[in-house]
Amino acid sequence: MDMLYNILIDPFAQMAGAPDFLIQVIWEGFVAGVLYALIALGFVLIYKASGVFNFAQGIMVVFAGLSLVGLHEKGVPAWLALILAIGIMAILAVCIEKFVMRPLVGQPDIILLMATIGMTYFLIGLGEVIFGGEPKQMITSELGLPTGSTAFEMGERGLVILQHIDIAAAVIALLMVGGLAVFFNRTRIGRALRAVADDHTAALSVGISLNQIWAIVWFAAGIVALATGIMWGARSDVSFALEIVALKALPVLILGGFTSIPGAIIGGLIIGIGEKVGEIYWGGLVGGGIESWLAYVIALIFLLFRPQGLFGEKIIERI
Amino acid sequence: MFYREAGQYKTTYAADQQIFPIRQDRIGIAVILVVALLLPLAASEFTLSAIAIPFLVLALATIGLNILTGYAGQLSLGTGAFMGVGAYSCYKLVTIFPEVNVIVHILLSGVFAAAAGVVFGLPSLRIKGLYLAVTTLAAQFFLEWCFIRIPWLYNYNSSGAIEVPGREVFGTLITGPAASGTARYYVVLAIVVVMTLLIKNVIRGRIGRQWMMIRDMDIAAELMGVRPLIAKLSAFAVSSYVCGVAGAMFVFFYLGASEPAVFSITLSFQVLFMAIIGGLGSLVGSFFGAAFIWILPILLRVGLPALGVDVAAETVFQVAQMIIGALIIFFLIVEPHGLARLWAIGKEKLRVWPFPYA
Numbered sequence: 001m002d003m004l005y006n007i008l009i010d011p012f013a014q015m016a017g018a019p020d021f022l023i024q025v026i027w028e029g030f031v032a033g034v035l036y037a038l039i040a041l042g043f044v045l046i047y048k049a050s051g052v053f054n055f056a057q058g059i060m061v062v063f064a065g066l067s068l069v070g071l072h073e074k075g076v077p078a079w080l081a082l083i084l085a086i087g088i089m090a091i092l093a094v095c096i097e098k099f100v101m102r103p104l105v106g107q108p109d110i111i112l113l114m115a116t117i118g119m120t121y122f123l124i125g126l127g128e129v130i131f132g133g134e135p136k137q138m139i140t141s142e143l144g145l146p147t148g149s150t151a152f153e154m155g156e157r158g159l160v161i162l163q164h165i166d167i168a169a170a171v172i173a174l175l176m177v178g179g180l181a182v183f184f185n186r187t188r189i190g191r192a193l194r195a196v197a198d199d200h201t202a203a204l205s206v207g208i209s210l211n212q213i214w215a216i217v218w219f220a221a222g223i224v225a226l227a228t229g230i231m232w233g234a235r236s237d238v239s240f241a242l243e244i245v246a247l248k249a250l251p252v253l254i255l256g257g258f259t260s261i262p263g264a265i266i267g268g269l270i271i272g273i274g275e276k277v278g279e280i281y282w283g284g285l286v287g288g289g290i291e292s293w294l295a296y297v298i299a300l301i302f303l304l305f306r307p308q309g310l311f312g313e314k315i316i317e318r319i
Numbered sequence: 320m321f322y323r324e325a326g327q328y329k330t331t332y333a334a335d336q337q338i339f340p341i342r343q344d345r346i347g348i349a350v351i352l353v354v355a356l357l358l359p360l361a362a363s364e365f366t367l368s369a370i371a372i373p374f375l376v377l378a379l380a381t382i383g384l385n386i387l388t389g390y391a392g393q394l395s396l397g398t399g400a401f402m403g404v405g406a407y408s409c410y411k412l413v414t415i416f417p418e419v420n421v422i423v424h425i426l427l428s429g430v431f432a433a434a435a436g437v438v439f440g441l442p443s444l445r446i447k448g449l450y451l452a453v454t455t456l457a458a459q460f461f462l463e464w465c466f467i468r469i470p471w472l473y474n475y476n477s478s479g480a481i482e483v484p485g486r487e488v489f490g491t492l493i494t495g496p497a498a499s500g501t502a503r504y505y506v507v508l509a510i511v512v513v514m515t516l517l518i519k520n521v522i523r524g525r526i527g528r529q530w531m532m533i534r535d536m537d538i539a540a541e542l543m544g545v546r547p548l549i550a551k552l553s554a555f556a557v558s559s560y561v562c563g564v565a566g567a568m569f570v571f572f573y574l575g576a577s578e579p580a581v582f583s584i585t586l587s588f589q590v591l592f593m594a595i596i597g598g599l600g601s602l603v604g605s606f607f608g609a610a611f612i613w614i615l616p617i618l619l620r621v622g623l624p625a626l627g628v629d630v631a632a633e634t635v636f637q638v639a640q641m642i643i644g645a646l647i648i649f650f651l652i653v654e655p656h657g658l659a660r661l662w663a664i665g666k667e668k669l670r671v672w673p674f675p676y677a
Contacts, residue, residue, distance in 0.1 A: 053449050103652040109448065110394060111655045114595045115648050117588060122644030128637040244584070250453045258449075286468070293464050296457030300442060303454065307446050 011281035023160050025280050026273055031166040033272020034173045035235075038228040039249040040256065040264035041176070042221040047258050048197045049217040050101065053109065055116040058246025059123045060222060064089055065229025065238040066127050069136045078143050089222030097215040105210075124240060133240065138233030145234060169231040176227060177265055180220070184261075189216060197259075251299030257309030266310065271295045322669040338519055355508055359501040367500035368573070370614060375511045376568045378609035381593040382518055382602055383561030388591070389600035390522060391554030392534030393443050397455035398590045400462035401559045402566025403582030404432040407472045409567035410481045414474055421486035421494055422506065425567045432563020433556040435462065440555030444548060447537070459584055466579035480578040483571050494571045503572045510568065514561065519602055521557065530554050531600075562590075596650055598657025607658035616643060 015022045042057040067088045071081040100115050141147055146164035184190040195203040196213045204210060232242055252271050256263025275294045283290045302309075322343050329335040339345045359367060384398045409428035413421060439458035443451050466472060473481045485495030492498040493506050521527050529550040532540035541547050570577045589612060597608020619639040654660055668675070 100648055100652075104655075107651075107655050110388075110595070110599075111651055113449070114592070115651050117592070118644045118647030118651065120644070121647065122641050125637045125639075125641030125644060129634060129641070133637075247456065247584070250456060254450060254453050289464060289468060293457060293460035296453065296460055300454045300457045303442060303446050303450060307450060 006285055007282070014281060020160050025276050027160065027162065027166075029273035029276030030269060031163075031169060031235075031272070032276060033269035034170050035228060035232055035268075036248050036252045036272055037265045037268025038173055038176070038224060038231065039246050040252040040268055041180070041261065042224040042228070043249055043253055044256075044259065044261055044264045045180070045221045045224065046217055047253075049193050050196070050214055051109070052101070052112045052116065053258075054221065055113060056119040056123060057221065057225060057249065058243040059120045059127070059240075060089075060092070060225040061229045061232065061246060062238065062240055062242045063092070063123050063127050063229075064222065064226035065138065065233045065242075066131045066136065068226065068230065069139060069233070069238055070131045072139050073136075078139055081139075082143065085226055086223060089226055090219050093218035093222050094215050096218050097211060101214055101218075102211060120243070124243070127240070135237035135239035135241075136233075138230060138238055143230065145230070165231075165234045169234075172227060172231065173265070176224065177261060180261060183220075189213075193217060248295050251295040254299040254309055255302055257311040260309070260311035263309060263311035271298065274298055322666060338516075338523070352512070359504055364500045367504045370617060372500070372504055372507050373569070373573045374609055374613050375507050376565050376573055377590065377593060377613055378606045379511050379514060379568070380562050380565035380590050381597060381605035381609050382515060383558045383565060384590050384594045385597075385599065385602070385605050386518065386522070386530070386561065387554050387558035388594060389598075390527060390534060391530040391551065391558075392447075392537075393440070393551065393554060394448065394452045395455040395558075396452050396584065396587050396591065397439065397458035397462070398562055399582045399584060399586035400459040401432045401436055401562040402569060402586065402590075403462060403466055403579070404435045404559075405429055405563025405566035406570040406577060406582070407466060407481065408432070408563070409571060410483070411472065411474075413484060413486065417484075417486075420488060421571070422488060422510070425510070425564060425571060428567040429560040429563035432566065433560040436555040436559025436562075437552050440552055440559075443551050443555065456584075459587055463579055463583060466582065478578075480576055481570065482576040483574075496575050507568055507572050510564070514564065515602060518557075518561065522602070526550075526553060526557075534600075592647060596647065596657055598659025601657065601659035603662060604657050604659030607662065611658065612643070615646070616640075619643075 039057055039061060042060070043054055046052055046054040046057070064085055068081050068085040071084055072078055076084065096119065100119060104112055104115055145168055149161050149163045151159050151161050182190075184194060192203070192208045192213055193216070195206070195208055196210060200210060203213075229238065229242075232238075232245075248271065249268075252264060252267040254267070255270055256265070256267030275291050275298075278294045279289075279291045322341075324341045324343075327340075327342055329340070334340070339348060358371060362371065380398060380402055383401075384395060387393050387395050405428045408431035409424050412419075412424040412427060416424070435458070439455060442454040446454065467479065470476075470479075473479060476482070483494050483496075485492055485497055487493065488506070491502050493502050522530075529540070529545045530553075532543070532545050533547060533550045533554075537547055540550070566582065570581070574581065593608035593612045594605065595608070596611050597606070598604030616639045619642060620635050650657070
């Protein structure tokens with residue numbers, strides 16, 4: 001009985017008792033969710049265009065963030081470092097396309113997945129050799145991003161604190177999704193990307209260059225990774241630990257569906273808010289720390305009812 | 320020329336169905352076994368404990384994963400956690416029943432891992448492929464969390480780690496820090512050889528064929544009378560059992576003490592790499608893959624400074640990681656079916672040599 005009370009009644013009583021705290025928790029979850037969504041966005045971009053499940057997206061985030069900070073540490077001004085970091089992601093995209101994706105065209109999914117894990121290993125090693133293994137401080141103020149925070153009064157007894165950088169992250173994520181939507185739907189390259197996603201062979205036959213498209217997609221994913229790296233880095237540090245966090249994008253993708261950009265965003269928010277609220281209000285019952293797996297279990301339960309995700313295409317199987 | 324089955328007539332069904340139907344294979348296996356048995360005479364304590372023992376244990380874990388991913392076609396990223404279940408349940412068994420032979424405990428601990436595997440394998444009945452991989456990630460992170468948050472599992476140690484107590488078999492110390500490398504090596508070798516043989520036979524038999532049917536096309540298999548529930552869950556159970564035993568051995572014969580971080584996702588990936596590089600759906604490939612992924616970094620760490628590449632110890636580790644990443648991609652490009660396929664091609668070449676046109 002006590003147990004049931006603790007699970008079913010008490011958390012809600014706490015929520016009702018301190019609505020300002022609840023809003024704070026939901027806000028924290030929202031911001032974490034935005035960042036998960038950004039990582040997931042990188043996954044979706046590549047999955048849509050090439051059917052590759054890009055495991056290296058997490059390390060690409062770290063790598064982009066590290067090159068930005070590393071260049072700045074070498075004395076390069078922040079704006080130039082940003083441009084150079086974008087350049088590095090472009091070079092990376094071309095290299096990945098040329099040396100990994102092109103030779104592996106037509107291989108089964110698992111082989112491509114493995115290749116991206118191999119890439120992860122390579123990039124971790126490369127990043128550590130070049131930039132060292134220590135966490136680095138993100139150059140938030142130099143990039144012109146807001147720091148500081150604003151407190152909102154909630155009635156007479158509550159206070160909700162919003163970090164400006166979090167608001168900036170949400171805005172940037174929104175802009176990115178908007179920009180990608182326009183890019184996909186309104187531009188020539190975007191149409192070519194969607195054509196490739198629909199059918200490789202048909203796209204080839206109408207004169208779309210697969211190699212070029214893939215390089216562009218990896219570059220777009222690289223830019224998303226750079227934005228994610230800046231935002232994550234501003235919240236904590238730029239370190240290789242981010243790579244494990246990036247795995248959280250997988251349950252996000254499952255919730256949203258592998259091929260849907262809005263799905264990535266909404267899935268990210270559900271996972272982000274769900275795991276924060278779960279951790280704060282229910283985590284204490286089992287000793288805390290459930291954040292590390294709650295997202296996966298949410299995704300697992302979800303999968304049992306809707307295997308293709310919220311917005312994914314229906315899976316049809318034939319013999 | 321030397322590797323040719325010509326003239327070896329099979330006169331009984333038993334002879335035709337044996338594991339190694341070709342005489343040269345039997346000789347080869349015998350030679351490998353003899354070398355493995357004599358290895359402690361030639362090898363140093365370091366070679367035995369840091370290379371040979373973990374190689375054998377990880378090869379067994381790779382076989383476990385290969386059953387699931389290579390034979391039954393269910394992608395799993397939770398191998399590390401299932402190995403952890405084996406290790407922790409073995410530790411609990413050994414401390415609760417100290418008078419029972421430790422080898423019995425090690426073999427029993429796999430049962431707990433199998434149970435965990437079946438529970439987390441349940442979603443495989445509805446989902447497959449990458450989606451299933453995510454549910455096994457749930458297993459990975461949830462079980463890892465259990466190892467940290469449930470103090471009963473590590474007997475309320477203040478360090479949060481499990482330490483292997485010394486246990487004797489036939490008057491020889493085989494576990495714990497004081498046990499000699501040779502003794503541990505022989506126990507590991509015996510378990511790995513016996514289990515590999517058993518698994519080989521399971522795969523050759525009815526269950527193994529059902530797994531492969533499920534892998535190749537589950538709907539078609541179902542129409543032909545294979546029950547997916549039984550086939551998939553038995554694959555999860557057997558695979559997790561093998562992984563659990565490997566995990567128990569990993570701690571009891573190699574590490575000596577372990578903390579939850581040992582069974583992190585890194586280990587899962589390492590084993591998955593071994594399975595892929597070695598060749599999915601191949602037992603001999605599991606050994607190749609384990610050797611490649613486990614021994615190569617050690618060689619690189621020893622070899623790079625010796626080659627005159629003067630770098631700090633830390634950098635060697637990172638460079639080794641880069642090289643491994645690059646090699647993985649290289650191998651996937653050159654031979655996506657793994658080292659086992661290279662081995663098969665080599666055998667075929669040897670068969671027709673020196674008359675390749677014959």
